[in-house]
Amino acid sequence: MDMKTYVSLDATALAELVRKGEASPRELVELSFRRLDEVEPKLHAFTAERHESALREAEHGANGVFGGVPIALKNISQALAGERLSAGSKVLADFRPERDSHFVTRLKAAGLIPVGHTNTPEFGLKNISEPELFGPTHNPWNTDHSPGGSSGGAAAAVASGIVPVAGASDGGGSIRIPASFTGLFGLKPTRGRTPVGPGAGRQWQGASIDFALSRTVRDSAGLLDALQIVQPEAAFQTPLFPGKYTEQLDRDFDKPLNIAFSLESPVGTLVSEEAKTAVLKTVRWLEGQGHRIEEKTPDIDGVQLMREYYLMNSGEMALLKKNLEQSLGRRLTEDDMEIESWLLASAGRRVSAADYSASLAAWDAAAAKMAALHEHFDFYITPATAHAAPEIGELSHSPESRTRLLQALDMARDATDQQELIYAMFLPSLSYTPFTQLANLTGQPAMSLPLHVTQANLPLGVQVMAQKGEEHRLLQLARQIEQSDLWIGQQGNPFFQ
Secondary structure, three states: OOHHHHHHOOHHHHHHHHHOOOOOHHHHHHHHHHHHHHHHHHHOOEEEEOHHHHHHHHOOOOOOOOOOOEEEEEOOOOOOOOOOOOOOOHHHOOOOOOOOOHHHHHHHHOOOEEEEEEOOOHHHOOOOOOOOOOOOOOEOOEOOEOOOOOOHHHHHHHHOOOOOEEEEEEOOOOOHHHHHHHOOEEEEOOOOOOOOOOOOOOHHHHOOEEEEEEOOHHHHHHHHHHHOOOOOOOOOOOOOOOOOHHHHOOOOOOOOOEEEEOOOOOOOOOOOHHHHHHHHHHHHHHHHOOOEEEEOOOOOOHHHHHHHHHHHHHHHHHHHHHHHHHHHOOOOOOOOOOHHHHHHHHHHOOOOHHHHHHHHHHHHHHHHHHHHHOOOOOEEEEEOOOOOOOEOOOOOOOHHHHHHHHHHHHHOOOHHHHHHHHHHHHHHHHHHOOOOHHHHHHOOOEEEEEEEEOOOOOEEEEEEEOOOOOHHHHHHHHHHHHOOOOOOOOOOOHHHO
16 A cells, blocks of 8 residues: 555545455554654654554454554553553653553554554643643644644644544543644544543543544544443443444434524634634535524523633642652642643642532533523534634743743732633633533533635634534534535645645
8 A cells, every 4th residue: 555545544444455455454554654754753743652562563463343543542541551641741751551541442442553642732731732841743734833732643643644543532622622723523422421441530520531533524433333331430421322323424314403503702702704604604504404503602601611610620730739749759849840730730729629519510500501402402503613723832831921920820819819810821722712611511522523724724623512422413414514515624734735
């Protein structure tokens, strides 16, 4: 197989070639590493590569639905025994887990061969992938821009043809944001659908879920078939979908759909005309297919909901810092962590148990309102991101900015002041990506579809949310749109020319 063919095929097609004996797992892994060598200097998508291990695993044959297909893993939560898993953090730079995560075990059972880990911001906290430990990952569409985060390395790996699919995770949009910025398909499943384990049952209290990025809808459907599981020790469990997601793709809907859409930022920030155009042309197409469309915004205070989200992040980071100090046998200092991590961890020490519980209750209230909306509407459509990808460095803090934030933290009088500081710190990045966090807090499935390219030749995704447990309907809709002229995929990406 030549490189052009390898890069052009999705995971489903590559696996079919292996089953037919027209390609071997070793051949695919070797092509993946050749492609990585070609593009990695321009992109910096990977934090670690597994040349010898992956080639050795390729010699064991090709079992499973994706037998012999290369995959990249995200450098957080997707653990491989003995392989470095730093989560983009300097204090975890040499951490090596003793066992595979359940998520990775199931990927391997599906026949996928991990070729390495991809870049992510420290602890997955940002919508860009520019950790101090490894440096920034670049967007294949324009290397002056970010591929997003926190699954930015995964997105760059798929959008440059290194691998057809990559492991990713989504705690506030970290699958859908990179998908929007790089022209990929990004599905965030229902809370509890694809648990990670072991020892990671409550990732961000259920806001975060692991899945993947792909170039085709059928690849994500096949991965969901392979990865969905009811894990006994998991904190959140979702009943298994009784059929096969791949068999749902080409089914028609029983009747015309009721679809709501909104162009308004839930936090009152600017939404670009390009993002609005992407949504409007999508809903016009859907209307042309006979579906009923209504512009409607849920009755949810988006600003307050984001404050509750950041409060949760504060508590989680305070616990993480405490655990790291116990394992390292020393106190961490501000030099050990990036500014976002440090401020969240510091603020988390002042978060009361009552406020933390109230924060989670606010998530449940939002989930109830979205469940009520879905009693009338099958899908809720928004921009996936309010703008196309930012430039590298645009959303990273300078040393001067870091100093100002540390001074402001010292001056904060109480927990309320600290939470206000955190909201202000994240607002510039939130302005790019205000739409995705809702589905994380409600637990709903949501996806980003690659349906628009800006005048500057940068992709922009359209987000679709559905009721909990209805990934199969999202995938049906995605498949129909994928077969239309709306779908841009990698058209315009110079790495696919």
